[in-house]
Amino acid sequence: MSQTxxxxxxxxxxGTGNLHASESFPKAAHRELGNAQxxxxxxxxxxxxxxKRLQVVSELPxxxxxxxxxxxxxxxxxxxxxxxxEQFEKNFTARGGVIHWARDADEANEIVAGLxxxxxxxxxxxxxxxxxxxxxxxxxxxxxxxxALETDLAxxxxxxxxxxxxxxxxxxxxxxxSQVRDIFLREMPGADPALTDDPAKLAAAxxxxxxxxxxxxxxxxxxxxxxxxxxxxxxxxxxxxxxxMCLTLPETLITVxxxxxxxxxxxxxxxxxxxxxxxxxxxxxxxxTSLWTGVTEGDGPQNMHLVLLDxxxxxxLADEMGRSALHCIRCSACMNVCPVYERTGGHAxxxxxxGPIGAILSxxxxxxxxxxxxxxxxxxxxxxACYDACPVKINIPDILVHLRGVDVDSKRxxxxxxxxxxxxMKAASWALSxxxxxxxxxxxxxxxxxxxxxxxxxxxxxxxxxxxTQSRDIPAPPPQSFRTWWANEHRGPDPEGGPMxxxxxxxxx
Amino acid sequence: MKIALFATCxxxxxxxxxxxATVAILERLGHEVVFPGGQACCGQMHVNSGYFxxxxxxxxxxxxxxxxxxxxxxxxxxGSCVASVKHQHPMIARSCGDRALEERAAAVGxxxxxxxxxxxxxxxxxxxxxxxxxxxPHRVTYHPSCHGMRLLRLGDRQQRLLxxxxxxxxxxxxxxxxxxxxxxxxxxxxxxxSSAMLEDKAANITATGASLCSGGDASCLMHIGxxxxxxxxxxxTLHFAEILASTEQHPAQIAGExxxxxxxxxx
Numbered sequence: 001m002s003q004t005x006x007x008x009x010x011x012x013x014x015g016t017g018n019l020h021a022s023e024s025f026p027k028a029a030h031r032e033l034g035n036a037q038x039x040x041x042x043x044x045x046x047x048x049x050x051x052k053r054l055q056v057v058s059e060l061p062x063x064x065x066x067x068x069x070x071x072x073x074x075x076x077x078x079x080x081x082x083x084x085x086e087q088f089e090k091n092f093t094a095r096g097g098v099i100h101w102a103r104d105a106d107e108a109n110e111i112v113a114g115l116x117x118x119x120x121x122x123x124x125x126x127x128x129x130x131x132x133x134x135x136x137x138x139x140x141x142x143x144x145x146x147x148a149l150e151t152d153l154a155x156x157x158x159x160x161x162x163x164x165x166x167x168x169x170x171x172x173x174x175x176x177x178s179q180v181r182d183i184f185l186r187e188m189p190g191a192d193p194a195l196t197d198d199p200a201k202l203a204a205a206x207x208x209x210x211x212x213x214x215x216x217x218x219x220x221x222x223x224x225x226x227x228x229x230x231x232x233x234x235x236x237x238x239x240x241x242x243x244x245m246c247l248t249l250p251e252t253l254i255t256v257x258x259x260x261x262x263x264x265x266x267x268x269x270x271x272x273x274x275x276x277x278x279x280x281x282x283x284x285x286x287x288x289t290s291l292w293t294g295v296t297e298g299d300g301p302q303n304m305h306l307v308l309l310d311x312x313x314x315x316x317l318a319d320e321m322g323r324s325a326l327h328c329i330r331c332s333a334c335m336n337v338c339p340v341y342e343r344t345g346g347h348a349x350x351x352x353x354x355g356p357i358g359a360i361l362s363x364x365x366x367x368x369x370x371x372x373x374x375x376x377x378x379x380x381x382x383x384x385a386c387y388d389a390c391p392v393k394i395n396i397p398d399i400l401v402h403l404r405g406v407d408v409d410s411k412r413x414x415x416x417x418x419x420x421x422x423x424x425m426k427a428a429s430w431a432l433s434x435x436x437x438x439x440x441x442x443x444x445x446x447x448x449x450x451x452x453x454x455x456x457x458x459x460x461x462x463x464x465x466x467x468x469t470q471s472r473d474i475p476a477p478p479p480q481s482f483r484t485w486w487a488n489e490h491r492g493p494d495p496e497g498g499p500m501x502x503x504x505x506x507x508x509x
Numbered sequence: 510m511k512i513a514l515f516a517t518c519x520x521x522x523x524x525x526x527x528x529x530a531t532v533a534i535l536e537r538l539g540h541e542v543v544f545p546g547g548q549a550c551c552g553q554m555h556v557n558s559g560y561f562x563x564x565x566x567x568x569x570x571x572x573x574x575x576x577x578x579x580x581x582x583x584x585x586x587x588g589s590c591v592a593s594v595k596h597q598h599p600m601i602a603r604s605c606g607d608r609a610l611e612e613r614a615a616a617v618g619x620x621x622x623x624x625x626x627x628x629x630x631x632x633x634x635x636x637x638x639x640x641x642x643x644x645x646p647h648r649v650t651y652h653p654s655c656h657g658m659r660l661l662r663l664g665d666r667q668q669r670l671l672x673x674x675x676x677x678x679x680x681x682x683x684x685x686x687x688x689x690x691x692x693x694x695x696x697x698x699x700x701x702x703s704s705a706m707l708e709d710k711a712a713n714i715t716a717t718g719a720s721l722c723s724g725g726d727a728s729c730l731m732h733i734g735x736x737x738x739x740x741x742x743x744x745x746t747l748h749f750a751e752i753l754a755s756t757e758q759h760p761a762q763i764a765g766e767x768x769x770x771x772x773x774x775x776x
Contacts, residue, residue, distance in 0.1 A: 026698065430566075431549075475731065
């Protein structure tokens with residue numbers, strides 16, 4: 001164990017690495033929305049996956065019960081995480097594995113680089129992993145003179161293009177096949193100049209390129225989808241078989257996994273193996289599921305390491321309203337159904353985790369004040385499509401609203417001059433907390449009518465409201481409010497403002 | 510039955526015809542309508558923008574206005590505001606540590622209904638044409654708003670009611686479950702994304718060939734209608750309550766020009 005006692009850490013320990021938006025979401029979204037090719041690619045891809053998911057989900061009569069079960073299992077894991085982690089450590093170690101604990105991205109990166117250095121190798125093959133994206137492992141290893149080669153096809157495309165993934169499951173979702181062909185021709189050593197954009201031909205070119213690496217690699221780095229506490233088993237769920245190659249051929253296998261990935265028992269896997277493939281790729285079952293339990297002499301990797309990563313997960317766990325974000329199994333169903341993600345793509349969110357789950361997970365892990373992460377919880381119209389799609393029933397809209405509250409509260413008393421939003425909300429709170437006050441203000445409706453002019457619409461508003469009138473008119477207000485009509489024409493005035501009985505039934509308008 | 514009308518602030522101030530139509534429908538069915546005069550707003554704008562502290566007085570005002578035993582049920586012509594009353598009010602009261610308000614808010618929420626929910630589930634309306642005399646000879650498409658659909662699980666209640674209006678030509682909207690992009694202050698804070706969502710919604714509405722888009726939330730309809738108006742479209746938006754209240758003797762008032770199915774222009 002690479003552990004040094006540094007005294008009690010101050011809590012919460014926030015996450016570091018690629019968990020931040022470096023510019024505010026509206027600004028980044030504005031740029032991404034201007035990319036017509038990106039919007040077309042994303043629209044096509046998200047709609048295809050959406051339809052597939054709906055179809056395979058509708059085949060299961062007990063889908064809602066499965067979601068309930070998934071949610072309940074994850075809730076129990078979070079409630080007894082320390083105990084389960086220790087149980088897992090005991091079993092994993094007993095089977096010949098070595099556990100390393102990493103508090104944040106820097107610690108995790110140093111541990112992995114050190115382990116690779118010990119083998120004397122300067123190259124490692126990688127299984128697609130969100131945890132290693134989150135800590136920026138590839139970039140760190142490169143600084144240390146170690147080459148990390150992504151072997152998942154889409155991750156490979158992104159890596160060859162020196163780009164960043166824009167989706168957690170389909171990292172190259174923002175690229176179409178002709179863009180992929182161009183990247184291969186430009187960046188892949190020995191690519192056939194006659195390569196077409198036929199998907200089968202593109203896959204074959206990647207296969208040839210990767211096969212050479214699989215057969216020579218001595219070190220592999222992976223993530224894990226699940227860890228089973230009762231046996232010390234790790235699991236990777238994938239589509240292409242590249243993961244199986246990495247997990248079985250090299251001598252040394254280093255896995256980096258967030259501490260929230262634990263499941264108590266083998267039996268719990270049955271729930272998640274039904275939920276995950278259907279929610280992620282829209283398949284009944286994924287092509288490859290690899291499960292490994294420690295070292296087996298003469299078969300597979302002989303040196304097995306697991307880096308257990310906190311990086312802000314404890315901080316998220318400490319947030320009572322937000323902690324269920326840690327139930328996420330990284331299926332990406334929420335981003336595929338999100339109308340905001342569909343139009344902006346993943347890069348607009350800055351963090352490794354984009355879309356609705358990213359908009360809550362990133363600020364929960366880093367703290368709301370980190371860089372521009374406070375803009376993420378507002379990147380949603382709260383339509384609720386994500387909550388309906390989530391296989392473990394994370395109430396993303398409620399957590400988004402909760403984090404908006406955390407953001408607003410974190411800025412109270414810190415600003416010399418209140419923002420337009422602050423002032424507006426304060427004034428609206430006063431006006432809308434009394435029927436009498438609202439009624440008085442409504443007496444001014446004819447003024448708005450006057451402002452609207454003869455075409456009966458308002459086309460330009462100042463300040464923050466200008467966002468509305470950039471693409472929408474506001475109708476001219478009516479000559480009188482409903483309240484006034486009710487008091488004067490329908491029921492007669494009621495000075496007390498109490499309930500007024502109906503006495504002219506049958507009157508229509 | 511004695512029914513308390515929660516008009517909602519946007520309908521009260523901007524779309525009084527929707528509240529008048531709600532009153533007309535309920536009275537036509539023989540029920541007594543009361544309007545608790547202390548009411549103002551559900552506070553959803555404050556809650557969804559993160560201003561919980563400022564939301565509390567708004568919520569407390571709503572609870573005080575509606576906790577009277579003087580009525581049997583409360584109704585609002587809005588899925589979103591009803592969802593706020595039922596779901597957000599107790600949640601915000603709890604998060605602000607006011608247990609008493611939480612309990613009172615939950616009691617008010619339990620007897621508050623969205624209009625189609627009340628009509629179908631409680632008052633047994635299955636045929637608007639015969640039970641309400643509804644008549645509306647226009648080609649209409651219908652947008653189901655997100656909060657009614659996903660928070661209240663209204664299903665096809667509003668659409669079924671519209672479908673039974675005499676003379677109506679209800680044309681299905683492509684991708685009906687997609688948000689129009691309103692989202693309260695989202696439409697200002699993230700105006701670009703909101704506009705991109707609205708653009709697609711407006712295109713789908715236009716593709717139906719309908720002269721009107723109906724729905725159950727005045728706020729979404731104001732958003733959609735505002736976008737169509739900016740594009741110079743002649744398509745109008747109209748709350749489903751106004752279509753249900755429309756009869757041959759008292760046809761619904763529609764702002765602007767709308768083609769009658771017979772080809773005559775109606776004002």
